[in-house]
Structure formats: C-alpha cells, structure tokens
Amino acid sequence: MLVSIDRMLAIRRLGLHRIQMRCMSRITHVDPPTTPRPKTTLRIKQHVSPTIGSLSLPRGLSGAGSRVAEMTVELGNDSSSNKVMTTTMMAKDTTTTTAGRPFGARWRAARDNVVATFLPAGYPHSVAPGYMPYTQWTFLHSVTGTVTGVLSMQSLLYAIGLGAGSIPLAAALNWIIKDGLGQLGGVLYVSVMGEKFDAEPKRLRFLACSTMQAASLLEVLLPLVPHLFLPIASISNVGKNIAWLASSATRAQINQTYAVNDNLGDLTGKAGSQATAAGVIGTGLGVIVSAQVGTDFTSILGTFLPLSAFTLYALAQSNRAVITRTLDAQRLDLILASWRSGHGVPTPAAVAPAEKFVRPYTSPVRVNPPLAQLSTTAVGAAESLARHGFAAAPNCAWVVAGASPETVMRAYYVASMSATPKVDPAGVMLDRIQHRMHHHPHHHVWSGHDAQFHAFRAAVASAGWHVDAVFVDQEHECLHLDHTQTPTGPSQPPPPSPEK
Secondary structure, eight states: HHHHHHHHHHHHHHHHHHHHHHHHHHHOOOOOOOOOOOEEEEEEEEEEEEEEEEEEEOOOGGGGEEEEEEEEEESSSSSOOOEEEEEEEEEOOOOSSSTOHHHHHHHHHHHHHHHHHHOOOHHHHHHHBTTTHHHHHHHHHHHHHHHHHHHHHHHHHHHHHHSTTHHHHHHHHHHHHHHHHHHHHHHHHHHHHHHHHHHHHHHHHHHHHHHHHHHHHHHHGGGGGGGGGHHHHHHHHHHHHHHHHHHHHHHHHHHHOOOOSSSSHHHHHHHHHHHHHHHHHHHHHHHHHHHHTTTOOOHHHHHHHHHHHHHHHHHHHHHHHOOOSEEEEHHHHHHHHHHHTSSSOOOOHGGGGGOOSSSOOOOOOSSSSOHHHHHHOOOHEEEEEHHHHHEEEEEEEEETHHHHHHHHHHHHHHHHTTOSSSSSTTOBBBBHHHHHHHTTTTTTTTOOHHHHHHHHHHHHHHOOOOOOOOESTTTTOBBOOOOOOOOOOOOOOOOOOOOO
C-alpha cells in the first residue's frame, strides 16, 4: 500500500514538472506585442469639367457646370483591411459670389485660372527647370518692347505727315513700299542664317531684340528728317522683319528645351497666349505714355531710351534662365576644357551661366578652314576623308558634306585635344601624340584618340547633352569627295576600224 502511494506521488510530481516545462516553453516563444498602426483616412478629389463636344473646358473657365468627384478611402493595418468608405459626385457650388468667399479660396481660384490660361498643362512637372524665370522676364521684355513700339509708331506717323508735299496717296505708297522692302530683307536674312538658329538661339535672340530696338530708334528719329521717310522707314522695317523672324525661330528652339513630355505644341500655344497678354498690356501702357509725352521729340526720346534699355536687360535675364542641351562650338569648348582638366563633363545647367551671347563667340577650333592648310598640316588626310569622313589637325577640322553628328563631334574633339599639350582624363600625353605626328608622317593625328573619344561621347550623353544635335557650322565650306577609279593594268590599243 505504501509502495503504491509513493508511486502515485512520483507520477503526480512528474506530471506537474511536464506542465511547468510546457508553460515555460509557451511563454518563451510568445511574440512581443506590436503597436497597432493607426488607421488613415485618405480623401481623393477630382474636378470634372463640362465638355463642348470633345473639347474639355479648363478648370478656371468651367463655371457652374463643373463638378467635384470625391472618394474617401480608409487605410488600415494591412492591405486586406483597406476599404473604400464613400464615393460621391456632387455639383460644385458656384452660386456663392467672389466677395462672399474667403480670401484664400479667391486667391487659389485666381491662381488656377492663370495657370490654366497661360501655363502648360501639368505645370510645373511638364516643363524643364528654369521655365518660370524665363517666362517672367520674357513677359516683362514683351511689355516694355510693345511700349517702345507704340512710341516709335507715333513718331513714324508724325513723320509721314510732315513730309514736304505729302498727300494721302503718296503716304500710302511710301508705307506699302517700306513694308515690301522690309519683308524681302527678312527672307534674305533667314536664308543666310540657316542652322545658326538651332546652334546659337540665345545670341541670335538677343541680336534680334537689339535689332528691333535699333529699328524703333530710327523711327523715333525720323521726324528730324521727314523728307527721308522712305529710305529710313524701309531700313527700319527691314530690321523689324529680321528681328521678328529671328525671334520666332529662336523661340521655337528655346521652347523645345523646356518641353520634357513631348508637349511642344501645348508649350508653344501657351507662349503665344503670354505674348498676346503682354502685347495688350504693353499697348495700353504705350497709349498712356504716348498721351503724356505728346509730340515733343525730346520727351519721346527721353522716354524711349530707358524703356529700350530695360527691354534689352529683361531679354538678357530671360536668356540666362535658358538651359540649352544642343552642342555648338562655345558649349563644346567649355565641355572640352573641363574634360581636359580632369573634371569630367559638366551638365547643361552648369555650362549655361558661363555662356556668352551678347557678342559673337570665336572658337579656337576652325571647322573647314582653307583647303591649303589640309595638305601641309594633316598627313594622310585624303585617306581619312575617304574612310572616316573627316580629317583633323591641331585646332583645324575638316568634314565632308552630310557628315553624321558623331563624325562632326569626333573631328572637333580630335582638333581640340591635339592642340594643347596637356594630360587628358585617360592619361595620354597629347604632346606625345603631336611628337609622333611629326616624327611618323604616316601616323594620323587622331590615332590613339578612338577609345578616348568614345568615352568622352558617352560621358557627354550621360551628362544630359543631345549628342545627336551638333552645330559647329560644319556645312559651311564643307568638303565634297569625288571618287574616280583609274585602271591600273596596261592600256589596250583601240580596236582597228573595219575596212571599207
């Protein structure tokens, strides 16, 4: 009996021990409590504008027909607990007058109207950086330029009425002739400039503005010599037409630099809206200023000169906000100078402040110089022209007609890098290349530059430049190759003529 009691106690103690071990195991493997994530309520709104046919009205012009679609979503601890709370469509309240709404709401509504009317859709995400400073300074330039145009037109009309023996028919004929001559001059200018509008949009835009102000100044001075109305007015109109065409061409290139989502059409249309608004404001201000200064020549000139100077200043400021990604001689020289010094390829935003556009830029590298220099400085040039489409010597590059942008860029690179005996980023001494060129007449100057050029071109592309848009005036006096094959075997006598 005692043995059985001891056995039962032992079994009981063993069972309690097992239960205790199980409890300790469970306590050991219990995960620590986590703090529950708070629920978030997300409210999504969409302004739905009415349509006219397939045309959707802008938000600022939608008026009483606009509606607001609203969706409320509750975000829980995980994706499975997320749920849509409500989805509503309600009419937008437009019965409240503008004066009855809070100032903040009125300000936001006015801002939305301006953005929808004068800025591209999706602004600021649909344009490149620097668009707003460029637009602001361009707007001021257009306003003051229109005011100076009103003053010059006043002087022009005053001069045509002061001409000796002027009659309405003669005045009309003079006006028509000067307009015709002006348009002809603009056409000739555009035909001469060609691709320079793509290569140097900043400089030609500033030159166009300067030409416009100079032409307006001629018209302001015209009342001093009214008998010379036709020649002076014709010269002035030639300058104005040149300025207008150049400004339009360069504006198209600049707009393209800001179009990041292939929205060039929208951006160009909004630029036209901005110019129209600036013209309307400038015309109104010009009428007010013209009424104040009257017909006194000194007052007109004293008002015109500071306005003209500010017009040029505003355009220069807008040019400085433009970041051009195409490659011309000036930008290539700046990039090559940085690459040669071992600092890599700068970005277009880093190069833009260093660009000069007031005066013409003269590059140390000459593209397609006189052919006489080719035979004396570039050994093996004929073979290279036939095989590669270019030849190069220190600071001289020749390209054949229709060369690809890569070929033009390669010729410019070799000509520039071969001119300075410094160490390039690849660690090759350029003076050694020049030494080999002089001591090995059959060794081309560009030999050894191939791998370096490909690395340079890849770095230029990765920095954000358009390597397929190279404008270094390569089509001016370019080389044309005429391939003529000459038989190398012994010449055969002509067959004898048949006897009669």
